[in-house]
Amino acid sequence: MNEHVNPVYLEDKLDEIRADGHLSYRSKSLPTWCPGCGYFSMQEGLTIALNRLGIAKENAVVVSGIGCASRFPFFVDTYGFHTLHGRTMPVATGIKIANDALSVVAIGGDGDAFAIGGGHIPHAARRNVDITYMVFDNGIYGLTKGQTSPTTAQGFKSKTTPYENLDMPLHPLMMLLSYRASWIGQAYAGRPHHLAEMMTQAIAHKGFSYLHILSPCVTFDKTDRTYGKLNMQVHDLSEDHDTSDLIAAMQQASAAEIPALGVYYVEDRPTLSEEMDEISRRARNAPPIAE
Amino acid sequence: MEQPRVGTDIQFAICGSAGDGTIAAGDIMKRAAALMGFKVIAFDIYPPEIRGFGKCISRIRISDAQTYSLKRHSDVLISLNDAHAIPHVGEVRDFGAVLFEDNSIAELPEGGHISAHIRAAQVPYGFGIREISEKATGLARSRNIAALGYAAGLFNMPPGIFHQIIAEKFAKKPRAVTEDNTRAFDAGVEAAARVFKLDDVSVGRPLSAASGADAVMMTGNGAIARGFLEAGIQAYFGYPITPASSIMERMAAALPREGGRFLQTEDEISAIAATLGAGYAGARAATATSGPGLALMTEMMGLGVMAEVPFVVAVSQRGGPSTGLPTKTEQSDLNLAVYGGSGDAQRIVLAPTNVEGCYRCAGMAFEIAETYQTPVVLLVDLYLSNRFETVIPPRKNIFAPKPRKTPKMGKGEEYQRFRLTESGVSPRSIPGEAGxxxxxxGLEHDEIGHPSDRLHNEMNAKRHHKLLPATHFPGLTTQKRFGDSGKVDVGLLGWGSTFGEILETLYTAQGQDIRVAVMKVVMLSPLPVDEIAAFMDDCTHVLVPELNFEGQFANMISGATGRPVTRLTQTTGAPMLVDDILAELHRLIDSPAPPPTSSHRTAEGVRA
Amino acid sequence: MASPLHHVIIGSGSAGFGAAVTLRKGDPDCRISMMTMDSLPFYNRYDLPQIFQGRSDWRDMLAVPPTFFDENRITLRRHNRVVEVDGVARRIRLAHQETVGFDTLLVCSGGRAYVPENLTDKLPLMHGMGSYEAVMRLYRDLPQGGHAIFIGGDMIGIDLMLMLVKTGYSVTLITTPQTLWPHEVSDEKRGKILAALADKGVTVVDSARPVGIDAGSDQGAARVVTLEDGTEINGDVVVPACGLVASVEFMLRAGVDIERGLLVNPELGTSNEAIWAAGDVCQIWNDEDKVYQFCHGWKNVRIMGELAAGNMQGTHRDFDVRVEDRIDLDEAGNIVSTFWEH
Structure with a gap:
């Protein structure tokens, strides 16, 4: 039954990769992540996505907070802003508002996004600011060497939960769905081609897109969110899922312990910049407001 | 040297309950006076409550010559609500006028009527304010305007100018509102024509050659907003907070018209974060807040210093610490504005001393921020934010941005965002610029911008030294000396809104055969140390009056120059009184040597 | 310690002022409130004619500096009209709806100008002379060398008339039954006094009843007074000078005895032990003649105020109603009146 498979030669493959062009989005700096970290596939995914979308390097701005994931901007050759812990959303908003021509990608980990930065996400989402937010969720504080995060599973033992974590973890997809982010999807670091495709769609979306990326922390989580476990559990959203149906998206998001991968929800509505242009139009047509 | 004042110098105080139209009446009065060609300084105090309770008082000083603060004694008090106005009767000078309702419809307890509190030397004008309004309009609602008309009639101010201002003020309302208020105003004028004027308050013809039409009545906050707009601000992000909100409200109304972008963010952290983001992306961006908001912003301020991002933060101080006194003035956020945050994070802090200064500093703030690639704090306080002054803006916009220069790279040259240069200022590119x-x-970094602690000392020095030339920024008054030249008995060093009272103190003291000079310091960081030290060399005593408990500016001056100063501090929530500064000045002159002492109104001997 | 007594004085003329000073001397702790419709602190009404000699700044007119009130802790409440006095609950009610309690009340509200009944509707066309502001209005409205018409010639009016003729104005006096009020004199003396007035330059129109006052045309005289016989007299101002009637309207429900004025015993107490009266407002019991009588005249009024205040604080002194009441001509032909003594 086995068909004949043509051999793949390394040099041919490298030529193919170089010709593709996405490598030019990499910076000279080598990533500082631990070997085997899921974040490597994200670096690859983003460079592929930017390349596919034909976004010039100087027109891309990668904004990050603080954490392992937030080191990201240093490893790509675009404009980058490594900001403060939890503040990617407002900084990215300010950059986008200042220049609509820029493609702004915000990147953070689960702690940066949902612990310290959790207050900003609903507002970025509801305003539909035209940026992409990619949260690399490994359920751990890796940079500070292994404390629990808001998405850490119950029962997990860490340096800050030596007697097990009893807190219920947050459900980022349900949160973003209730905030009505206008594009919501999930990907997995262990499926890099799918990840690159999802990143491409997220960046291409007009409006606030949220991509949740499941990733293991190979250093500090040997038990819970491992490649082995995730590989067993991840599955695709059913093909007949209606991405315009918010309630269906919520049902899908809450159906399994590890929700399915794919696009949950897409909505076309005016972006913050479009709203602001509309306000400007109204302001110009209205009599001046006295001081 | 300022000549002794002649002609008109009248201060009106209009006091009532929120909802009486007190502030509106004051507003009409100040605008009318400005249109007449007078210099106007005005300050409104209103309660935090929205409506119904709480005292409002509007004080308006109108004069021929520029003045620098309100007077301690008002010439005229108009009471729209006796319960609130009674405590202010004492501020009316001898032979000044008190205007009040003598036909109340509410039962008053003994002493509940203002007539029980007017001193014999003050002149009472009791009249039926409500009755005048009701007769003219059928409603009591225009009581404030009727009282204003009575005052205008009594002090012989031209009704036509008031009609014009009333029409402008109510232009948005149905026409009947303008008509009713005009009728109520005229009825007030007519009522005043029947009374015998006994006070010695008189409003003359303005001496000022500048026509009233060129003068713009602005609050400090309005001036900041105007400066921002003339400087071509492109993005404003803010979160409401007293007493800075009016900057935000002005931006919300005006910025979209100019094609700029305005966003009310979810908190102060996101306001400054978005401002920093926009500044990083090359826009002229600003936010405004008060002390509690600035406390939240300090981390982002540090990032702005570290990442060398230009943006502007206007801060209007109120009483603190914590939520403090939201509707009272204070100058206690100096330390926070200058030093707030982690690490050595020197930034530029400008503290204008009057409304025109607010306008100029706000107009130049972006250029300064861009020149030195750093956040600029514009530090004012509630008193300056809310007080009105007449400003004559230049006819030509002098704050418009100059075209940006993209850094030029040699062939094969690697771009280094944080290159160590002689001036400390590195070539800055913004997103969208290729190559x-x-x-x-926010991590310490090398010249390229990559995280590294290798050059921490050099980078600290760069971030510090690049700011120093700002003390001589072209076209910006960073400090200025007034009064006697050469050696003086007492030199007063002042900053922010208190400088108005300091200047008034100078002019009073000069009439008393004292050698005195004052210096205002507008740039609080970096501090123009050389000029301050030279000024102090000339002074036997150096007095530093300011509205905070510790003497934060005095500490700064003392620390920067290594010389003793005398503190005069006060945290009553009110501006400092000229009389109090004058008294301290006399105490110093009478004391033999210049000891480093402190004087605090509410807690004597806390400091030595 | 008992709370300090609150003495309320209605009126700020010489009776009221004299009373306030006496009360303060007698009791350093008491509260003193003076209610007056006037705008000014205390000045002597008899000084008002001097306005025509250029003493027109009210600050020069004051009998004491304004600080006197602060120093003596006398609460002077101007633009205050008392509308009612409750003698039982011991409180007064002011037109602006404020109620003020008192321990003792001294009514020194004086009198207001009497106007003949047939002319009361012409009041807006007349100039009063009872207050600083009134006389200032007169001063303002009377052109230099202008013509003032006095209806009646009470002693207050005669004082002013003499000042006017002395300072270059022309004056016509239309006599009424109240001429020379409050003096009651023989026809012969009346004739002599009127002749003396004429001698000083006053045009005396005797025994003619004024029946009308009209505002004149823009070009002509400001005022036209019509006499019963149809004669018209043109002038610039018309001044009623027919004596005073006690201002007692607000006392009608106070529960004290009133005839034309407040009836008081020789100690100046009314029928309510907490209420006293002094000055032109009161009629004092004359035990000899068994009548209540007015005792007008600047000096009498002042003495009454001081005496009533003393009695309010427990002294028991009678006001001697046998006051001198005399009008005459001196050797130089000048009018001398006990009314004018002060």
Whole structure:
């Protein structure tokens, strides 16, 4: 039954990769992540996505907070802003508002996004600011060497939960769905081609897109969110899922312990910049407001 | 040297309950006076409550010559609500006028009527304010305007100018509102024509050659907003907070018209974060807040210093610490504005001393921020934010941005965002500029911008030294000396709104055969140390009056120059009184040597 | 310690002022409130004619500096009209709806100008002379060398008339039954006094009843007074000078005895032990003649105020109603009146 498979030669493959062009989005700096970290596939995914979308390097701005994931901007050759812990959303908003021509990608980990930065996400989402937010969720504080995060599973033992974590973890997809982010999807670091495709769609979306990326922390989580476990559990959203149906998206998001991968929800509505242009139009047509 | 004042110098105080139209009446009065060609300084105090309770008082000083603060004694008090106005009767000078309702419809307890509190030397004008309004309009609602008309009639101010201002003020309302208020005003004028004027308050013809039409009545906050707009601000992000909100409200109304972008953010952290983001992306961006908001913003301020991002933060101080006194003035956020945050994070802090200064500093703030690639704090306080002054803006916009220069790279040259240069200022590219991509960070970094602690000392020095020339920024008054030249008995060093009272103190003291000089310091960081030290060399005593408990500016001056100063501090929530500064000045002159002492109104001997 | 007594004085003329000073001397702790419709602190009404000699700044007119009130802790409440006095609950009610309690009340509200009944509707066309502001209005409205018409010639009016003729104005006096009020004199003396007035330059129109006052045309005289016989007299101002009637309207429900004025015993107490009266407002019991009588005249009024205040604080002194009441001509032909003594 086995068909004949043509051999793949390394040099041919490298030529193919170089010709593709996405490598030019990499910076000279080598990533500082631990070997085997899921974040490597994200670096690859983003460079592929930017390349596919034909976004010039100087027109891309990668904004990050603080954490392992937030080191990201240093490893790509675009404009980058490594900001403060939890503040990617407002900084990215300010950059986008200042220049609509820029493609702004915000990147953070689960702690940066949902612990310290959790207050900003609903507002970025509801305003539909035209940026992409990619949260690399490994359920751990890796940079500070292994404390629990808001998405850490119950029962997990860490340096800050030596007697097990009893807190219920947050459900980022349900949160973003209730905030009505206008594009919501999930990907997995262990499926890099799918990840690159999802990143491409997220960046291409007009409006606030949220991509949740499941990733293991190979250093500090040997038990819970491992490649082995995730590989067993991840599955695709059913093909007949209606991405315009918010309630269906919520049902899908809450159906399994590890929700399915794919696009949950897409909505076309005016972006913050479009709203602001509309306000400007109204302001110009209205009599001046006295001081 | 300022000549002794002649002609008109009248201060009106209009006091009532929120909802009486007190502030509106004051507003009409100040605008009318400005249109007449007078210099106007005005300050409104209103309660935090929205409506119904709480005292409002509007004080308006109108004069021929520029003045620098309100007077301690008002010439005229108009009471729209006796319960609130009674405590203010004492501020009316001898032979000044008190205007009040003598036909109340509410039962008053003994002493509940203002007539029980007017001193014999003051002149009472009791009249039926409500009755005048009701007769003219059928409603009591125009009581404030009727009282204003009575005052205008009594002090012989031209009704036509008031009609014009009333029409402008109510232009948005149905026409009947303008008509009713005009009728109520005229009825007030007519009522005043029947009374016998006994006070010695008189409003003359303005001496000022500048026509009233060129003068613009602005609050400090309005001036900041205007400066921002003339400087071509492109993005404003803010979160409401007293007493800075009016800057935000002005931006919300005016910025979209100019094609700029305005966003009310979810908190102060996001306000400054978005401002920093926009500044990083090359826009002229600003936010405004008060002390509690600035406390939240300090981390982002540090990032702005570290990542060398230009943006502007206007801060209007109120009483603190914590939520403090939201509707009272204070100058206690100096330390926070200058030093707030982690690490050595020197930034530029400008503290204008009057409304025109607010306008100029706000107009130049972006250029300064861009020149030195750093956040600029514009530090004012509630008293300056809310007080009105007449400003005559230049006819030509002098704050418009100059075209940006993209850094030029030699062939094969690697772009270094944080290159160590002689001036400390590095070539800055912004997103969208090809060949100059880079990442900035709050981590200490090398010249390229990559995280590294190798050059920490050099980078600290660069961030520090690049700011020093700002003390001589072209076209900006960073400090200025007034009064006697050469050696003086007492020199007063002042900053912010208190400088108005300091200047008034100078003019009073000069009539008393004392050698005195004053210096205002507008740039609080970096501090123009050389000029301050030279000024102090000339002074036997140096007195530093300011509205905070510790003497934060005095500490700064003392620390920067290594010389003793005398503190005069006060935290009553009110501006400092000229009389109090004068008294301290006399105490110093009478004391033999210049000891480093402190004087605090509410807690004597706390400091030595 | 008992709370300090609150003495309320209605009126700020010489009776009221004299009373306030006496009360303060007698009791350093008491509260003193003076209610007056006037705008000014205390000045002597008899000084008002001097306005025509250029003493027109009210600050020069004051009998004491304004600080006197602060120093003596006398609460002077101007633009205050008392509308009612409750003698039982011991409180007064002011037109602006404020109620003020008192321990003792001294009514020194004086009198207001009497106007003949047939002319009361012409009041807006007349100039009063009872207050600083009134006389200032007169001063303002009377052109230099202008013509003032006095209806009646009470002693207050005669004082002013003499000042006017002395300072270059022309004056016509239309006599009424109240001429020379409050003096009651023989026809012969009346004739002599009127002749003396004429001698000083006053045009005396005797025994003619004024029946009308009209505002004149823009070009002509400001005022036209019509006499019963149809004669018209043109002038610039018309001044009623027919004596005073006690201002007692607000006392009608106070529960004290009133005839034309407040009836008081020789100690100046009314029928309510907490209420006293002094000055032109009161009629004092004359035990000899068994009548209540007015005792007008600047000096009498002042003495009454001081005496009533003393009695309010427990002294028991009678006001001697046998006051001198005399009008005459001196050797130089000048009018001398006990009314004018002060």
């Amino acid at each position: 100059l991509t880079h990442t900035v960070t």
